[in-house]
Amino acid sequence: MQDEVSMPRTWQAWTWTGHADPLALALQTVAAAPLQSGQVLVRNTVIGLNPVDWKVLGGDLVDWQPGKVPGVDGTGEVVAIGSCVTHEWLGERVAYHTSLASPGSFAEYTPVDARALLTIPSAVDFDTAASVPCPALTAWLALDKLPPRREARILISGAGGAVGLYAVQLAAMQGFEVSVMCHPRHWDRLRALGARECFEGPLDADSEWPQTQASRFFAIVDAVDSTHAARLSPALAANGHLICIQGRVEGWPSPPFGRTMSLHEVALGAMHQHGSDADWTRLVDAGNRILKLIADGRLKSEPLLTASFDSLPKRLDALRHRSVSGKSVVAVSSFRHAVGL
Template sequence: MTKTDFAAWSWTAGAGIDGLQLVRKPLQQPGPGEVLVANRAIALNPVDWKIIEWGHAAWKTGHVPGVDGMGVVVAAGTGVTIKPGTRVAYHQALDRAGSFAEFCVLDAATVMQVPSGLDDAAAAALPCPGLTAWQALEKVPGTSRDVLVVGAGGAVGLLLAQLAVQRGLRVWATAGAAHHAQLKALGVVGVFDYRDAHWQPALQAALGERRLHAVFDTVSGTHAASLAPMVGYNGHLVCIQDRQESAPLPAFSTAISLHEVALNSFHAHAGLSDRQALRQQGERLLHSVLDGSLLTSRHQAFDFDALPQALHALKQGTGSGKWVARLAD
């Protein structure tokens, strides 16, 4: 029997997480340059609950949210070389029907092939945090310098800290005490508890005469601005949440560079070479997860039918790890 519809979570304008409804949607075939993917796993990210609650200029009632997923290509549009049966992971554009569904239509140029042997849930959990971490690190040149990853216990921060260590940077981090031993085992030089009011002077004492070449902040633009004085001359302040709307330091002082990380923007603004680079790096990260050279956050499983409850838990910070749901084949 040919499938004509599928289950999906539908957004209602102004109703937030509690307004999500599980509905049936008509199954559409992919257009030129697109693939239709049958989802096997979906992963939640903070951006999901934020946009569901805040709304999006391109969303109307009935929109399907969700940015991260993994599945199997079941149909391909004209001009697509990816064959049906290929396992892929993806980060969907916010303005397109998303991953919170049994099926998803995607831009074929952006999907990442999943290596054989990598678990479905592990693949679904990687795109948003992994590509965000990679983009953040690309903002900063050089090796053998001191950098700080703020929030290294989270999904993005954990990956970013490892990638920075692997590049040859001296990595310092802030995280809850439960994450300190793991981060040090992964090569982080020193970890500070962000709840300790004296962590900044303790870090500066550990650095001695050196200054930080870069700070990667995963909290907020305001929090990042408060850390700007810790960055040394010609250093870098990288905002993974928000951005700096005004310079946090006086002109002609330490002359730091300000960086914005906005993964979703690549869907609308990246050129072909940018998309190819992002896909290649995503596939490299997937292989690193498979071979064990890149450790990801532990998974917190939830049922697809209980997706709103999982979003509430993510928002409230309850549970631990990356929220991932598996779907039936």
């Protein structure tokens, strides 16, 4: 059984056609499927675009068939619930990160596991909330790998991006002494958010910087790639932590009984496949606290670039080519109004 406020039979969605090019996405009418136990139906108001949304279109990272609806982040209102979901969710303003294996957020409506829903505070608008789940929860998961150690030095590499924005602020709130590595154009902004020291990066293969900083950092969070993460490893102190957000280091970067470092990988999508209900409770609690910090003005979100639903492929293509500065979000409600729905 499913309880409905407004359960449509069909809706509009951008679908994958089997091509890596975001501009090849097709706007189609898709049929509603019955909600599964534990799911809700969200009428999307705003969609958040993330790098993963274009990276998966090549097909190497996913097992998709043409017609699949991509997208992982969205916000909107719960309009229907499946079995084993409490009625209190109906009508709630929510944000979510959903599985790549499920129908995604590039649509007017998206089925979402209720355990993954974040509650949007009244002081936070849908646009801002849509920009939060993927980057902020990834940053939280990265820092959750670390044991608490106030005033320990931590380096965040690739800090100019969305994940870095949240990682810098959350690490500073946790009492770490935060250094960043990124393009100098980001330094003033990151200093204002809690970074004490800034280094230019990413590093090339010939850089001697890791050796000049040998044994300095308790932890390094790298959001560039696995090769860059390994390149930074000499800067770790004994028993330090190397946390990889983009890929993972395949070979151990130090000899046995050398730095005795710990290696970590971070992938928010893994939660959908392997996370328990208890894991999701912790993650959702973290997401709700992040949204509350934004509502209270204690945490800065990204500057927003809001586009129309019909321009979604163009905005995703611009994100792929890094030709935009800011967080791209897509307003579904304006499209619904334009077509008279």
